[in-house]
Amino acid sequence: MSAPRTVPPHPVATGPVPRDLPDLVLRLARADAAAVVAIDKGPDGADLPITRGELRERIAALATQLADAGIGAGDCVAVWVPNWSDALVWQFAVAARNAHVIGVNTRYNVEEVAHVLRRARPRVVALAHGFHGLDLLERLRAAVALAEVAPPVVVPVPGPGGPSADPAAVDVGGGAWAVRPGDGPEPGPSDPDALAVAFTTSGSTGMPKLAAHRGSGVLAHAVADAAAIGITEADAVLCALPLSGVFGYNTAMAALAAGAVCILEPVFDAGSVLDDMAAHRVTHVVGGDDLLLRLHEAWRARPRDLSAWRWCGVADFQGRSRELAAWAREEFGTATSGVYGSSEVFALTSFWPHDEPEPGRWDGGGRVVQRGIEVRVADPVTEEVLALGAEGELQFRGPNVVDAYLGDPDAAGRAFTADGWFHSGDLGVLVDDGAFTYVCRMGDALRLRGFLVDPAEIEFRLAAHPQVHTAKVVGIDGADGATRAIAFVVGEPDAAPDPEELRAWCAAALARFKVPDAVHVVAEMPTTTGTNGTKIRAATLREWARAAAS
CATH class of the missing domain: 3.30.300.30 (ANL, C-terminal domain)
Known part of the structure; x- marks a missing residue:
């Protein structure tokens, strides 16, 4: 049993919290509609800045069309697009209809897409057909046949600067329509307690589950992450991990909550990403050590000025996080923190405060980002709750924890203890109230x-x-x-x-x-x-x- 220690608290958010997810963007636009909120990549690789006002208008227009298409409370919309600003537009517009999004990775194969169709039953699929030479439409056709479900309506998404697509060409049997540019009424209040987003779990045992979260949880977590990390309106946040996954999604939401600029990378090419980090003075990066390793190798081949890089949150997937944290500190003065999260408890649920000493700050785990999140450690066999310093299963309770499993209502019964705590399946050690060190997956x-x-x-x-x-x-x-x-x-x-x-x-x-x-x-x-x-x-x-x- 290790000795407990005092872990410094995170900074907390001040000021009013947006009423719901769409209101997050509406407030940004009202404060400064001309400010850049995201930077897209055009077909030729050119930067395409998106202002807050433009994002608001696109959300309003799409929300109106979703209403015309009958999308409403409880409906699911699958968003199968890369890291384009379209992914953000669809998230906020769908939330305005009290419906929820399931992100689909552009790498998913037919079986994985069929699983999503069976479990989530999306009424609409926003499809980036032809992106990066990928025939996502053919995958969708095959997945609909394999899943044996009613075909969804398909909406082609041409992407930033892309040519308009013919809706008839993407119809897989459920109909199709195209997003019309133009104005729509500003979305009114939505239900913050409606499901807003779902993520696929790792699927380490069988097919993955689809872990869904309420809009209120997404919003509170984004605001808490922004404050705890210290993101400001003057910052630029790298969005290189897919927005369809929980780490990419929560990073982008934290950036938006702070009013920072999202540097969107639809394709990960380490050299191009470094160029963007230097050109846009990126201040914050979140990723696994696999992503950082590729950046490190590309930087060694051709160094760039990354002196603006202030903070890095790293998840250790390949055992390289410590040496990469040392590299970023020595070359750019970057402070790195080990982070913890999952599809079911959100990414960036915890990380070590900036004044936690190295090298302990580079370990997985940390202090939870908001007071409403509770964490305890229990014996995996006896389920006895353990004291500080004892190793056991990490269990969580709070607004960050999964609210539902799409298409699998019985999964919640298996995922929670009798007294309502979520089984993470991870081993860890509680070192302070609300702070822990991640050890490994219990099975590893x-x-x-x-x-x-x-x-x-x-x-x-x-x-x-x-x-x-x-x-x-x-x-x-x-x-x-x-x-x-x-x-x-x-x-x-x-x-x-x-x-x-x-x-x-x-x-x-x-x-x-x-x-x-x-x-x-x-x-x-x-x-x-x-x-x-x-x-x-x-x-x-x-x-x-x-x-x-x-």
Whole structure:
């Protein structure tokens, strides 16, 4: 059990909170309609600034057309577009109708889209057909057939500066219409307690769930994040993660809540993103260490002036967050904080305050961003609530927690404790009231010689070797039934790491029982790219480890 400590509080929001999601944009426009709120990328890569007034007008026009199409309370609209300002327009316009959005990643395959159609039953699909050469329309046709559901109405979205599309060409059986430019009446008050947005979960066990949240929760979280991070109207926030995922979505919402500028990246090309960060003086970045690693490698190839980069929130997916945080601090003076979140409790639910010392500030977890969020740690087996400093399952309660699972009403019963706390499935340690350290997913923890070990501890040691680019450690059952730690590493370019040398490297710094039984050098890691970043597939590595052992 670790000793509890005092974690500094986050700054809190002051001033009135918008009445509902559409009111967030309406207030921005009333304050300064000419101020830029987002920067799109045109077909030729040129920057296309969007003012607050333009965003308000587009939301009003679309909300009017959605009303004409009969979209109302409780309806679902699927938004299958990249990081364009259109994604923001659809979110706020749909919320104005007391309906909700389900974001669809442009990488989704037919089976994944069919799953969304079955569970969410969207009446309308906003479709970026032809984006980046992708035939999303054909995927949608196949998904409708596979899902065996009533075909939705399709609305083609040409994107910033794109040519108008013929609605008849995208009809998959439910009809189609195109968004008409023009004016509409300013949206009136909507129900802030209506569902507003849903995100797909990681789907680590079976097909993903669709975790839905109320508009009031989205709004309160955006305002709290903006205040806790310290975003201001003078700032520019990088929006490189897909807005269809919870990390990209909550980052953009925090930027809007602060009145900052969203730098929208519909395609992630590390060099182009660095160019935009330099040109627009980006101040805030949120992403996984996979995203930061690609930025770091592109910057090493051609440095840019990123001196405006003030804060970085990082989720550790590949064991590289600490070295990347050190790079950003040394080169640009950037303060990095480990963050925590999920589709079911929102991204940026917690992170370490700016005055928390390094390197602890780089760990996952942190202090929750608003007082209404409660967190506790419980024994995963007995469900006993544990004291500060004890390791157990992180459980949450508050306005950030999932309100419904689309198409799966029984899922809530499995996701919550008898007394109403959400099971995160994550191991963590409560270090202060409202502050915790994330350890790992419960299924990834290793029981070695009777001790519960976070594989990241071994991965950090391996990744510190000069010949190692990436490391991942998994556990398999040995012949005696005990867990064996098996490591996989990808070498640096032109390096040839020696497995036994790497085991000796671990033994020089780790307890003997933490030294991996075997180290396998592989050309590349098996990965899965989702809406929140690229993660290493631990299940595939366990299969490889068992095959090698046998």
